[in-house]
Amino acid sequence: MKTKQITKIILGAVVVLTLVSCGGNTDKNETKTDQAALTGDIKIDGSSTVYPITEAVAEEFRAEQPGVNVTVGVSGTGGGFKKFSRGETEISDASRPIKDKEKAACEENGISYVELEVAYDGLAVLVNPANTWVDYLTVEELKKIWEPAAQGVVMKWNQIRKEWPNEEIHLFGPGVASGTYDYFTDVINGEEGASRGDYTASEDDNVLVQGVSTDKLGLAFFGLAYYEENKDKLKLVPVNGGNGAVLPTQETVANGTYTPLSRPIFIYVSNKAAQKEEVVSFVNFYLEIVPSISKEVGYVPIPNDILAKQVEKFNTFVAQK
Amino acid sequence: MTNSQKNKLIDNAFKIFGVACTLFGLIILAILIYDILKTGLTRIDWDFITNLPSRRAQKAGIYTALMGTVWILFLTAIIAFPIGVGAGIYLEEYGKKSKWANFLEINIANLAGVPSIIYGLLGLEIFVRAFNLGGSLLAGSLTLSLLILPIVIVSTREALKAVPSSIKDASVALGASKWQTIWNQTLPASVGGVLTGVILAISRAIGETAPLIVVGALAYVPFAPSSPMDEFTVMPIQIFNWVSRPQHEFAVNSAAAIIILLLITFMMNGVAVYYRNKWQKKIKW
Numbered sequence: 001m002k003t004k005q006i007t008k009i010i011l012g013a014v015v016v017l018t019l020v021s022c023g024g025n026t027d028k029n030e031t032k033t034d035q036a037a038l039t040g041d042i043k044i045d046g047s048s049t050v051y052p053i054t055e056a057v058a059e060e061f062r063a064e065q066p067g068v069n070v071t072v073g074v075s076g077t078g079g080g081f082k083k084f085s086r087g088e089t090e091i092s093d094a095s096r097p098i099k100d101k102e103k104a105a106c107e108e109n110g111i112s113y114v115e116l117e118v119a120y121d122g123l124a125v126l127v128n129p130a131n132t133w134v135d136y137l138t139v140e141e142l143k144k145i146w147e148p149a150a151q152g153v154v155m156k157w158n159q160i161r162k163e164w165p166n167e168e169i170h171l172f173g174p175g176v177a178s179g180t181y182d183y184f185t186d187v188i189n190g191e192e193g194a195s196r197g198d199y200t201a202s203e204d205d206n207v208l209v210q211g212v213s214t215d216k217l218g219l220a221f222f223g224l225a226y227y228e229e230n231k232d233k234l235k236l237v238p239v240n241g242g243n244g245a246v247l248p249t250q251e252t253v254a255n256g257t258y259t260p261l262s263r264p265i266f267i268y269v270s271n272k273a274a275q276k277e278e279v280v281s282f283v284n285f286y287l288e289i290v291p292s293i294s295k296e297v298g299y300v301p302i303p304n305d306i307l308a309k310q311v312e313k314f315n316t317f318v319a320q321k
Numbered sequence: 322m323t324n325s326q327k328n329k330l331i332d333n334a335f336k337i338f339g340v341a342c343t344l345f346g347l348i349i350l351a352i353l354i355y356d357i358l359k360t361g362l363t364r365i366d367w368d369f370i371t372n373l374p375s376r377r378a379q380k381a382g383i384y385t386a387l388m389g390t391v392w393i394l395f396l397t398a399i400i401a402f403p404i405g406v407g408a409g410i411y412l413e414e415y416g417k418k419s420k421w422a423n424f425l426e427i428n429i430a431n432l433a434g435v436p437s438i439i440y441g442l443l444g445l446e447i448f449v450r451a452f453n454l455g456g457s458l459l460a461g462s463l464t465l466s467l468l469i470l471p472i473v474i475v476s477t478r479e480a481l482k483a484v485p486s487s488i489k490d491a492s493v494a495l496g497a498s499k500w501q502t503i504w505n506q507t508l509p510a511s512v513g514g515v516l517t518g519v520i521l522a523i524s525r526a527i528g529e530t531a532p533l534i535v536v537g538a539l540a541y542v543p544f545a546p547s548s549p550m551d552e553f554t555v556m557p558i559q560i561f562n563w564v565s566r567p568q569h570e571f572a573v574n575s576a577a578a579i580i581i582l583l584l585i586t587f588m589m590n591g592v593a594v595y596y597r598n599k600w601q602k603k604i605k606w
Contacts (some may be wrong), residue, residue: 043552045539052566055541056376062543071552072541073456074562075534083537088455204565206572229567297376298567 038065040278045073046080046093047179049223050265052297053119054093057286060293064285068278077179078102081268085109090273091283094266095121095179112271114317116310118286119294119302122224122253123184123261125237130216133157133164136238136245139188139260145171145219147189151196157217171199172211172220178203184221187260209233221261224248225298253300265299274318287311354583361576369577373543374559378570381563383578388545389458389538389553390527390585396462396549397469397526402519405470409477409515414503433471440468441532449536456537459549464536465529469522476518480511513600520593524586530557556582 051074058070077094084092085105127134141160157164174180186192202208205222212218213233227234238245241259252258273279287310291301372382416422444464454460484507492502540562542554563575
């Protein structure tokens, strides 16, 4: 008798599962009956920084071409390139250019690619609004704070500039797995991945916002988008890269005066993918709407002349194949 | 103060300590739930459940993540249940005293303590690459099954242990074989405990993020999976994704999604408690 009950439970589970799978099927069929011109799958993976843009483009593209299934993952720039070089994805999101090692992996598997700039991201340096002493920071000062040798040594504000208070400095920054960290350490400390380790690290930038907005002695760096959503809780620090102190804004990031802490972000398209009509259509659509999309999700749009170059670059790449 | 008064005092003190211990976890849970409900409850409506992910927080929904979670849940249950219970029966009833069983037992206990991301890496190498399953639901479920197997095995063994040996002895004395005894006596008597263990283990599995991200679960999937070989996303990944967005409205969305995920977990735990009580009442020795 008891065994019957067990069988019933298992049967029940199977029935529910079948129902669920049927539900999924009808859903897929519905989308296909739409007057779609193109069908197919486009797999995208990579940087979580680029993700909001690609997600938004994929969402809009779905309205145009409902027969194309675009999926987007967030394995990080490095993880994305790993899949890309194995031919597992069509497009890779990247918050930094491809590394030599990753290039070699692509070559090994016979994958060539085109690199397209899609937007700009500014790295903002921030302090608490109650911090009255910081007027700007130079790149040298930032290096003094963040370089590996600063660990356990540079612990007080007056070690950075003498007139600043003799109080502790509390540092917040992205975790070592993020492209943001790679980029910051590269341009500030001169070596990618080299920084002091005694700071509060989080992969979630909202945690960094929380940290510096509740700590008068805090200093943080993270993506500009997170500042723009939390303007009332944070104070933006102008950065002097040698040509005077510049505040990161949409304009200064786009026209390159906010150096060195602004960076382009990319998508990479493989040659195999460029042979597929749906991918070509998707990338063209991407480049067409990315300026308005990047603004909407908090990034700095790419200027029109550079965008035109990307379109040209992609068209030549497609024509080659 | 007499001795008995003293004992009473200690008795009371310990009781208060016990109550405080119980409340400690519950109060923190209550604060958390209050906070989440306050933020997310108003965001939950039918559209939120049936909409696809979107960059506009107001339009975004959890449909594909929810479907992914449901798929993962059932596939993991179907895979982990027979394997875990089978292994539990072997260790408890057949391989009880051998050195080999001892060795297995120690290793299973160790497995229960391995961080979940390690299972993700294992799943990536074995299921995704070696078995060539890709970042599919099946690969994800197999990985999560590995993750919860130790819990299922241990709870199965505990449930089997709880069956009095007099029952088994009587069955054997009546001429039943070992298999007949297990199938007709031990298992039915312990099925409540076994099921409770399995359901609690699965409740844990549906909250996992890290191993699934490693295996290749995605963040943006605009269609519900229709077969075990499809790509997928799950609720915890959707929540994590929303929490890390700069815009505040996404935090509201994630709170709402957390409520739904909590509801699923509560429901599953409820089912576990129900079955445990039901079977416990039925069994009279």
